[in-house]
Amino acid sequence: MYRGILATIVVIGSLLVTASFAYIVNPGPVVNATVGGVWPRPKYLRSTDNYFLIDPKNFSILPVENTCDILDKAITRYIKIIQSTVHSPIYYPHVVHNGSGTNVTPAQILSSLKVNLTSPCEQKPHLKMDEWYFLSTSGTIISHSIWGVLRALETFSQLVTPYENQMLRVTETHIRDEPRFPHRGLLVDTSRHYISKDILFRILDGMAYNKLNVFHWHIVDDHSFPYVSKKFPELSAKGAFRPEMIYTQKDVADVIEYARIRGIRVIPEFDVPGHTRSWGVSHPEVLTQCEGSYQGLMGPMNPIKDVTYQFIDELFREVQEVFPDQYIHVGGDEVGFECWNSSTEIVDYMKKNNISSFSFLQKNFMEKVTRSVTALDNIPIVWQEAMVENVDMPPGTIVQVWTGDWRVLLFMFTKAGHRALMSECWYLDHLENGGDWKKYYNCEPLDFIGSEEQKKLILGGEACMWAEVVSDRNILQRIFPRSSAAAERLWSPQHTRNFVEAQQRLEEHVCRMNLRGIPAQPANGPGIC
Ligand SMILES: *[C@@H]1O[C@H](CO)[C@@H](O)[C@H](O)[C@H]1NC(C)=O
Ligand SMILES: *[C@@H]1O[C@H](CO)[C@@H](O)[C@H](O)[C@H]1NC(C)=O
Ligand SMILES: *[C@@H]1O[C@H](CO)[C@@H](O)[C@H](O)[C@H]1NC(C)=O
Ligand SMILES: *[C@@H]1O[C@H](CO)[C@@H](O)[C@H](O)[C@H]1NC(C)=O
Ligand SMILES: *[C@@H]1O[C@H](CO)[C@@H](O)[C@H](O)[C@H]1NC(C)=O
Ligand SMILES: *[C@@H]1O[C@H](CO)[C@@H](O)[C@H](O)[C@H]1NC(C)=O
Numbered sequence: 001m002y003r004g005i006l007a008t009i010v011v012i013g014s015l016l017v018t019a020s021f022a023y024i025v026n027p028g029p030v031v032n033a034t035v036g037g038v039w040p041r042p043k044y045l046r047s048t049d050n051y052f053l054i055d056p057k058n059f060s061i062l063p064v065e066n067t068c069d070i071l072d073k074a075i076t077r078y079i080k081i082i083q084s085t086v087h088s089p090i091y092y093p094h095v096v097h098n099g100s101g102t103n104v105t106p107a108q109i110l111s112s113l114k115v116n117l118t119s120p121c122e123q124k125p126h127l128k129m130d131e132w133y134f135l136s137t138s139g140t141i142i143s144h145s146i147w148g149v150l151r152a153l154e155t156f157s158q159l160v161t162p163y164e165n166q167m168l169r170v171t172e173t174h175i176r177d178e179p180r181f182p183h184r185g186l187l188v189d190t191s192r193h194y195i196s197k198d199i200l201f202r203i204l205d206g207m208a209y210n211k212l213n214v215f216h217w218h219i220v221d222d223h224s225f226p227y228v229s230k231k232f233p234e235l236s237a238k239g240a241f242r243p244e245m246i247y248t249q250k251d252v253a254d255v256i257e258y259a260r261i262r263g264i265r266v267i268p269e270f271d272v273p274g275h276t277r278s279w280g281v282s283h284p285e286v287l288t289q290c291e292g293s294y295q296g297l298m299g300p301m302n303p304i305k306d307v308t309y310q311f312i313d314e315l316f317r318e319v320q321e322v323f324p325d326q327y328i329h330v331g332g333d334e335v336g337f338e339c340w341n342s343s344t345e346i347v348d349y350m351k352k353n354n355i356s357s358f359s360f361l362q363k364n365f366m367e368k369v370t371r372s373v374t375a376l377d378n379i380p381i382v383w384q385e386a387m388v389e390n391v392d393m394p395p396g397t398i399v400q401v402w403t404g405d406w407r408v409l410l411f412m413f414t415k416a417g418h419r420a421l422m423s424e425c426w427y428l429d430h431l432e433n434g435g436d437w438k439k440y441y442n443c444e445p446l447d448f449i450g451s452e453e454q455k456k457l458i459l460g461g462e463a464c465m466w467a468e469v470v471s472d473r474n475i476l477q478r479i480f481p482r483s484s485a486a487a488e489r490l491w492s493p494q495h496t497r498n499f500v501e502a503q504q505r506l507e508e509h510v511c512r513m514n515l516r517g518i519p520a521q522p523a524n525g526p527g528i529c
Contacts, residue, residue, distance in 0.1 A: 029507070029527035033090050036161045036170070037505035040211055040488035041496050042177035052110035052137060054160065054168040056083040060112045061153070068121035070146050070261050075115075078153045081516060082160050082168065089528050090511050091162040092169065110170065113156060114140050121146040124324055125213065125265045127459070132178040137170045150263045151177065151211055158512065181445075181460030183421060184490040185214030185267075186483055188475075191221030191278070192467035194245035199472045201258050206480050206518045208262040209509075210487035215259050216329065216462055218269045219247065222277035227252070231318050234282035252322060267381065268323045271331025272312060273301035273365050286311050288346065290339040299339020303365045304349045313372045320376045327398070328378045332366045332386025359388070370394050384409055387418065398459065402427075407448040414454035422461035426486045428478055429466045435524045440485035441502060446494065460490050480520035481510050 038045070059082065061075045122129065122145065130145035133152035137159055141152040155175060163169035186207055188195065195203075204215060219227050225239030226246045240246045247255075256266045280287040280298045286308045288299040301308050319328060337358035340346050346361075355361055366386040373380045374394040381398040398419045401409045406424040413420045425443035432439065440463070446455050463483040470478050484506060488496065496502075503524050511529035513520040522529065 029524075031503050031507045031524040031527060033508035033511060033528070034504045035090055035092050035508070036159045037508050038155055038158045038175075039484060039505050039509040040491035041502075041505065042155060042175045043493055044176040046174050048172040050172040051107055052170050052172065053107045053163060054082070054110050054170060056086055056166070056168055058111060059083075059168075062112050062114050064114045064116050066117040066120050067115075068146065070121055070263075071115065071117065071149060073261050074150055074153055078157050081157045084515060085157075085160050085168055086162050086166050088162050088511065088515055090508050107169070110137070110139055112139060115149055115152075116140065116142045117146060117149050118142065118144050124260055125263045126326065127182055127265075129182075129213075129263070131211075131213070131263070133175075135173075135175040135177070137173045147213075147263045148178075150208070154208060154211060158509075179211065179213075179491045180493060181458070181490045183214055183460035183462075184212045184487060185216050185421070185460070185462030186212050186479065187216040187218055187269075187423070187462050187464040187466075188479075189218040189221065189465060189467040190226060190247070191218065191224050193471040193475075194224065194226055194241055195467065195475060196472050197247070197251050197254060199475060200255055202476055202518060203479060204255075204259050204262060204264055205516065206476065206483075206513060206520070207264055209513055209516065209518070210480075210484050211491050212483070212487050213264050214462065215255075215264050215266045216269060217255075217266055218271070218329075218466075220270060220278060221275045225278040225281075229315065229318060230322075231314055232282070235279060238282040239278035249322065256324065265325045265327075266323060267325050267327050267329055268319055269329035269331060269381075270315065270319060271329075271333065271383075272369060273303060273308075273362070274333065274335035275331060276301055283311065288339050288343050290342045291344060292342040294339055294342045297339065299343075300335050301365070302343075302346070303340070303361055304346055309368055309372070312369055316373060316378075317376060320373075320378050326377075326379055327381055328373055329381040329400075330366070330369050330373060330386075331383060332362070332369075333383035333402070334385065335362050359385075362386070367392060370397055381421070384413075387413060393418070400462070402464070410445075410448045410458065411450050411454070414450055414457040417457070419457045419459050421459055423464050426461060426463040426483070427466070428463055428482050429468065429470075435503070435522075437482045437485040437506065437523060438499065440482060441489060441499065443486075443489060444494070445489070461486065463487075476519050477521040480513055480518050481506055481523050482521075484509060484520075 063071055129147045131147045131151050133143040133148035135141050135152045135155055143149045143152055159173055160168050160170050224241045225235050228236045228246050228248045236246050259266050286301050288302045290297045290299050340358055370380040370393050379396045381400060384399055384401050387399045399413045400421040400423055402423045410420055422445035426440055445458050445461050463486040465479050506523045510520045510523045514529050
C-alpha cells in the first residue's frame, strides 16, 4: 500500500534534491483498529458470536465475597470508564438483523458484573502479588487476590464497545489470565525535568491501562533534587530547580497511594555515588572535590570518608520509612572516575589500601551501601555497573541491565545467581521515525543462552523514560503507547509475537487511552486516533 512507484530526482547544479514521491494508497487508516481488543493480550481468551448489551446508566459492578477500599474505588473508576465508552470512535458497524437467516441469538442485557474475590484484600502491592483472574463477560470475575480483580476490571472495560442508542456492547468472552513476569515497570526521571504530581497521576493511570505494576521513581539526579527530605530539607531547598519544583512528603504519599489502589508498586531510586551533583549544593562534604585540571568542580560522592556513608545511611533510613515497598534502587551507574583520579587524598588512600582500580573502589562503595540497605530490611536494586566487578552483593540484590551486550550480561548475572531486570531495549528516549514501538515489541528478555534456572531469575523489566528532553508538556505522549509494547512483552505469553495482529489492537488501545485522558501518540501512522 505504501509502495513508492516514482521517485523523481532532480539535480540542480551539484545539489541532489528528492523532488517528489508518488504513492498509490487507499483512503482510511493504514491499520484498522480492532473492536474490543485487549492490550496486553490475555493468556487464554475465547469468544463466541453472542454478545451482551449494557445500558451504561443501569450497570453495576458488585462484590459478592470479599471487598475493601481498593475494590470500592476501582468500581467507581471503572463504572466511569465504561460509561465514557459510548464516546469511543471504535465500534462495530451496526448490522440490522431481520430475524431469520441469522444464527445470532438476540442480545441479552448485562446489568451487572459480579466480582468474586475469594480472599481478603492485601493492603499493598508487592513483588509476589497474585494477578491471576478469570473473567466471563456473561457477568463474573473470580480472583484470589485484589490485584487480580484490578487486572480483570481493566480487561472487562477494554472489551466494552459502543452500540447504537447510547448502549454498549460486549462480546461473549471467557478469559483466564495472568502475567508472564512479576516485575513490569516504568522508570520516570523527575530530576532532568520536574514532572508535576498531576502528570505523575496520569502516568500511573496509563500504567494501569497497560497492566504495568512498578513505578520506578528516579526521583533525584545531578540536575535537581526535588525530594523534600524530613531530615535534610536543605537538599531540596538548595538542590531543586525552583522552590515550587519539589515533592513534599504529602506529594510523595499521594503518589504512593494513587499507585497502591491501582496495584502499582513505587520503588524510589536514590542513585549513588555518581549522579549526585545536586546533593552537593547543600552537602558538598559528601562529594569529591576534584583537583588538577578539574579544580573547582565536584565529582561523585567521596568514597573514602565516613561522613559520606553516615549521610547515605541516615537518608536511606528515612526513605525506607517513606516508601513502603521492600525494594529500593541505589543506582551505581556511570561513575566518572576522572574526579576520583584527580583527588590526591583518594589516590593516596588507594595506594595505602592496595586498591588497584577505580572500579574496585566503586565496588567497595556499593557493597557498603547495599549492606546498609539490607540492614534496614530492604532489598537493593542496582544498575549493572555496580555488579560488573563481581561485587559481593547481599543475597537477593537485583541487577538492572541497561547497556552493552545484554545477552552476555543477563547470562553472567544469572549464572552468578542474581535476579535481573531488562531495560536495555526499552529506552523510551531513543526515538526513531514512525511507529517505533515495534523495536520495543520485538525485544524478548529471555532470548539469551542460559539454563531454565537462570531464566527464572529474570523478574521482568522496565521501560525507561529519562527526562532530558521531556517535561509535563510531552512526557505522556512519549511514554504511551511506546511503553505499551514492553507492557505486552512482559505480560503476555512468550508466543505472543504476531506483529500484524498486535498493531491492530494497539491502534485501538491508543484510541482507548486518548478517550481516558492520556494523550498517547499515534501508534502506526495515518488513522483515526
Ligand atoms: C480497513 O477496513 C476497511 C473496511 O472493511 C477496508 O476497506 C480497508 O481495506 C481496511 N484497511 C486495511 C489497511 O486493512
Ligand atoms: C435496570 O436493570 C434491571 C435488570 O435488568 C431492570 O430490572 C431495571 O428495570 C433496570 N432499570 C432501569 C431504570 O432501566
Ligand atoms: C429486512 O427486511 C426488509 C423487509 O422485509 C427488507 O426490505 C430489508 O432489505 C431487509 N434487510 C436486511 C439487512 O436483510
Ligand atoms: C466464589 O468462588 C468460589 C470459588 O470458585 C466459590 O466457592 C464461591 O461459591 C463463589 N462465591 C459466590 C458468591 O459465587
Ligand atoms: C589517572 O590520572 C593519570 C594522570 O594523573 C593518568 O595517567 C591515568 O591514566 C588516570 N587513570 C584513570 C583510570 O583515569
Ligand atoms: C595487593 O593486591 C595484589 C593484587 O590484588 C596482591 O597480589 C598483593 O598481595 C596485595 N598486597 C598487599 C600488601 O596486600
